[in-house]
Amino acid sequence: MGKKKDINEPCIKCNNTDFNIFNYRDKKGKQRSTRRCNVCQRKLVKETTTRYLRKKYTGFTPEMYEAKLIEQDYSCAICKVHVSETTKALAADHNHETKQARGLLCVRCNVLLGYAKDNTDILAQAILYLEKYKE
Numbered sequence: 181m182g183k184k185k186d187i188n189e190p191c192i193k194c195n196n197t198d199f200n201i202f203n204y205r206d207k208k209g210k211q212r213s214t215r216r217c218n219v220c221q222r223k224l225v226k227e228t229t230t231r232y233l234r235k236k237y238t239g240f241t242p243e244m245y246e247a248k249l250i251e252q253d254y255s256c257a258i259c260k261v262h263v264s265e266t267t268k269a270l271a272a273d274h275n276h277e278t279k280q281a282r283g284l285l286c287v288r289c290n291v292l293l294g295y296a297k298d299n300t301d302i303l304a305q306a307i308l309y310l311e312k313y314k315e
Contacts, residue, residue, distance in 0.1 A: 191217040193224075233272065240272060240281045248272075248284050257283035258292075 190197050196217040216224065226242065233240045249270070254263045256270060263270055270284035276298060285293070296302040 256286040
């Protein structure tokens with residue numbers, strides 16, 4: 181996951197010297213690295229995730245996400261694919277008008293609802309279409 185750090189380069193947060201340099205891609209796809217130890221990196225990710233969830237979804241916290249995972253048996257609320265069978269974490273689906281969280285979805289199901297604009301009429305027409313051309 182990360183390459184071993186150069187000697188005498190402490191963590192930029194806690195000055196710990198025993199850690200790996202983590203490589204990641206920024207929003208523009210550029211390769212970047214960070215000089216944070218594992219503990220500081222995990223803390224940063226958790227804080228960032230918490231801020232993101234609270235900003236995007238009204239009151240949705242990492243603890244609520246974890247509770248929803250357990251409630252849904254670690255599976256997508258729509259297609260029931262298990263998180264172990266996906267490459268990305270389940271997305272916190274939300275009502276686009278109220279920003280209230282609904283459930284956790286795999287990428288495909290989340291995109292399906294997004295492209296249908298959460299419109300049940302569009303989804304019903306899609307079902308009719310598929311049934312019409314069913315073998």
